Amino acid sequence: MSMPATAMTDGNAAVAGMNGPSLSDADFNFLRTFVYEHCGISLGEHKRQLVQGRLVRRLRALKLRDFGAYCEVLRRDPQAELGELASAISTNVTAFFRESHHFDLLTNELLPRWIAEKKNGGRLRIWSAGCATGEEPYTLAMVLAEALEKHGSHVDAKILATDLSPQALETARKGVYPIDRLEGVSVERRRRWFLRGEGDYDQYACVHPRLRELVSILPLNLLHDWPMQGPFDAIFCRNVVIYFDKPTKQRLFQRYAGLLPEGGYLFLGHSESMYGLNDNFDLIGRTVYRKRSA
Ligand SMILES: C[S@@+](CC[C@H](N)C(=O)[O-])C[C@H]1O[C@@H](n2cnc3c(N)ncnc32)[C@H](O)[C@@H]1O
Numbered sequence: 001m002s003m004p005a006t007a008m009t010d011g012n013a014a015v016a017g018m019n020g021p022s023l024s025d026a027d028f029n030f031l032r033t034f035v036y037e038h039c040g041i042s043l044g045e046h047k048r049q050l051v052q053g054r055l056v057r058r059l060r061a062l063k064l065r066d067f068g069a070y071c072e073v074l075r076r077d078p079q080a081e082l083g084e085l086a087s088a089i090s091t092n093v094t095a096f097f098r099e100s101h102h103f104d105l106l107t108n109e110l111l112p113r114w115i116a117e118k119k120n121g122g123r124l125r126i127w128s129a130g131c132a133t134g135e136e137p138y139t140l141a142m143v144l145a146e147a148l149e150k151h152g153s154h155v156d157a158k159i160l161a162t163d164l165s166p167q168a169l170e171t172a173r174k175g176v177y178p179i180d181r182l183e184g185v186s187v188e189r190r191r192r193w194f195l196r197g198e199g200d201y202d203q204y205a206c207v208h209p210r211l212r213e214l215v216s217i218l219p220l221n222l223l224h225d226w227p228m229q230g231p232f233d234a235i236f237c238r239n240v241v242i243y244f245d246k247p248t249k250q251r252l253f254q255r256y257a258g259l260l261p262e263g264g265y266l267f268l269g270h271s272e273s274m275y276g277l278n279d280n281f282d283l284i285g286r287t288v289y290r291k292r293s294a
Contacts, residue, residue, distance in 0.1 A: 020056035023048060027067040034074055039086045040223045040248035054088045087165035090243055094132040096139050097184035101286055102267050103143050111147035114233050115155050124157040125232045129222060130240030134172030137161035141211040142193050162220035172217050175207035222252060230259030239269035253278040260291045
């Protein structure tokens with residue numbers, strides 16, 4: 001088991017870069033174009049040290065001599081290395097009950113309403129798009145499981161969790177976290193929804209099988225085609241579009257609008273906004289958007 005990936009700071013990256021092979025203009029330009037086309041992430045010139053520092057570890061893992069050889073790997077088979085590249089340059093930082101006001105809105109208002117509406121058939125679907133290491137979808141699963149117990153359990157309810165990063169998804173699938181990662185989880189919920197490890201694993205906790213049952217974890221690049229048809233009652237896409245440029249965000253929000261019914265919800269991260277990017281939604285709370293009626 002390994003700790004969930006965390007972000008390196010720009011400072012660390014610069015130091016790592018100084019010790020490793022250097023990134024030529026041509027290779028940096030290739031990487032910028034590649035990352036933009038395949039991940040929607042626009043890397044400014046100021047990100048050069050960061051990219052160099054973060055990719056040095058990837059070069060070592062692949063036993064490559066320099067960045068030119070790494071660019072060749074990407075040219076030969078762009079899809080095979082894409083997830084690793086995206087993991088290296090973006091951040092998987094996340095937490096249980098991150099931006100907890102979103103989960104309060106679900107618990108106090110949205111889930112009771114949706115469950116009442118769907119009691120006699122109908123599916124309740126939530127998508128965690130950019131789920132990283134799984135804390136977000138498992139938090140959704142906790143509030144969903146509690147709401148189903150409280151308001152009626154005979155509802156077909158599921159959470160879809162997707163991400164581009166293979167390492168992040170591996171952690172999400174395992175559902176095993178160091179105890180100190182459970183900081184945002186109340187003592188009551190820790191008892192209810194986590195199983196404490198034993199022996200060598202006594203500093204780890206594993207998510208309850210009921211939570212796993214509610215969450216389907218799949219690899220998905222948000223810029224590529226999506227296999228699912230929707231509709232979703234809510235889409236969580238928090239702290240993901242922060243890396244995307246304006247046209248990429250516009251396209252993504254338009255596609256989300258296509259998978260949400262009128263009155264469906266889109267949750268963004270604390271520093272993200274849809275302002276001026278899409279007019280299908282009304283802002284109804286802190287980074288909470290509701291799809292308008294046509
Ligand atoms: C900072 S984490 C956010 C995790 C969680 N949503 C939260 O707010 O705590 C951003 C995640 O977005 C994912 N990501 C970035 N670009 C993506 C793309 N084009 N397709 C799918 N996932 C992407 C990254 O791999 C990373 O795991």
